[in-house]
Amino acid sequence: MKKLTSIVALAVSMAAADTINAQSTQKVKQKNSYTLVYEGALTKNEDGKVNIHPVKYKLNGIEVAANVYTPANYDASKKYPAIAVAHPNGGIKEQTAGLYAQRLAEAGYITIAANAAYQGASGGEPRHTDNPNYRTEDIHGMADYITQYAGVDANRLGVLGICGGGGYTLKAAQSDKRFKAVATLSMFNSGEVRRNGFQNSQLNTIQERLKQASDARAQQAAGGKIIYAGVASITDEEIAKTTTDLYREGYEYYYRTHAHPNSTFLYTMSSLQDLMTWDAAANMNLINQPLLMMAGSKADTKYMTDEAFSKATNAKNKELFVIDGATHIQTYWKPEYVSQAESKLLGFYKANL
Template identity: 60%
Template sequence: MKLIKTTVLATILAAILGGNAMATDYKNNPFTLTYDNAITQNEKGKVNIHPVKYTQKQTGIEVVANVYTPANYDPTKSYPAIVVAHPNGGVKEQVAGLYAQNLAEKGYITIAFDAAYQGGSGGSPRYTDKPQNRIEDIRAAADFISQYPGVDAKRLGLLGICGGGGYSIKAAQTDKRFISIATVSMFNTGDARRNGFMRSQKETIQQRLVDIAKVRALESAGGEIQYSPSFGQNMTPEQVAALPFEMYRQGYEYYAQTHAHPNSQTNNTIDSFQDLMAFDVNTNVDLINQPLLMVAGEKADSLYMTQEVFANATGTDNKALFLVPNASHIETYWKQPYVQQITDKLTAFYGKNLNQ
């Protein structure tokens, strides 16, 4: 079915964010991790990784996740924990795993999970991406990690990256188990779906809603599930260069080339858009009264999203905005020294607000 291919593709690309330097090939890692310096085996006295499964209480969907435990982990002791939510189109083996491992190296128990309907987790139709599901993913991860041996549930933090950052802002508004919240390159998926990235598609909102409704009608009459276009691995360099924003170009390189993972699919059900286009991270941000750290690349074309949410977080006086010098949105996923700078900021933030 022809479905305003250009406008839908541009909106999809805006929510698919990553990085762009050759990383660990998932095929050469026993845990299929894609990032540099990833764990290859569990060793005594070092940070270890533990693949786990659990069932979301609200949906009954089985979720797959990786729990990272710090060096010399002792389940009889007490540790702060951090839930890490991945970007749109991403999986736990990519940037979410990178930061989860980095924070485990600083003494935290961390969990990086695949969103329901995505990655290795259950749920059908596949690659449904609705805000209520993504928020419940975060809550369910908190349910699980709070019961993990050695976790002090009273010292629970939240880290959201890209789209996962937007959903983390929403989850933290009402889930006060999270006593400290941080985001990296936060992305307002609803705003991008509705208005286009950098508000570039506002004039086509109503037509896109009509097209989405037509898809819903076809599916309800027994038609096949319809999906948005996705990043393939066969775009030419010229096609990549022609993408309209740096985030799109670097996103293609990250997801389709340098940090590709077979469970990372960058398309969604068209039906998901009905919920996404009515969603906005910028509503009720004042409900966040917990300490808040928001990190973004100084040169990111998505920076306006972080700045808007930060300004609206009027419910907390303990908040900070850190702009990574010279970094783009995508480069915060993989590039040094940016990752180290961000890890240092996160460590100081959680150290102050989780370890008390």
């Protein structure tokens, strides 16, 4: 999916994407005042029901945009367990991260879904930087913010990471013991895939791609144009020709059925310097909290969950839950699979928070 693109071709593509995004922004705002694009999303706050609270806070000098969801009949004088939800690669808080955050709030949790720094509605330059250390810090930052939120019991904080957010959640939980229960859904090991290629398909080009990343950083440092990798826009024909479920269904989700102007598959080429030397499954033995990892039985990414799970030798009550029949992207939105994941999460958090 993250095909490398020339500066000229990408510039044309990005210009077209900007026009599409401007039109998309208006459509999204017309449909939902909070620009949420998932099914069943909140459209307004009502007394006695789950409410959404757009917030902003500073993390290492960068303004982060987040949504906090509070449960029905929320009372700031009471104490509630809380969950931080980390979004997928290319995703934002208004998509599947928001869906799961809202579902968990409906079950009585205070939840937070934040845009990664440098991405979505959060600040940070250059845009679309995809540094794994920053993404991990984003999760620490959600813990910083939500544990200070009125009504949150800081001793009952859980975390849920989806796709790339799942990989970063595993890394954050290795050192951040504020998280008392750790869960992932359709975990994607961004470092392994950027280094080896999806399903280890690019092992022969690792050094070549590291050279491209180094050259991109050198050009960026010299004040030149920022080089981007990834996909700015895509045609229906290109989607149909995509052979892997992850990328074909991912294009459909992010560019068609759940499109949002802040969501993009672009990332700075220089990001590969950090991504390709990073691995979500490294040091998994540092996780000593309860661990739940979920993946679809038909997900072509399941091998990443299996690998990381096997290395979590010190996790308490660890469980691998396979969602029968689901692909990776279908766990983001398809009601029967979301319901299974939600049910499992609720049992897990109830037992461990």
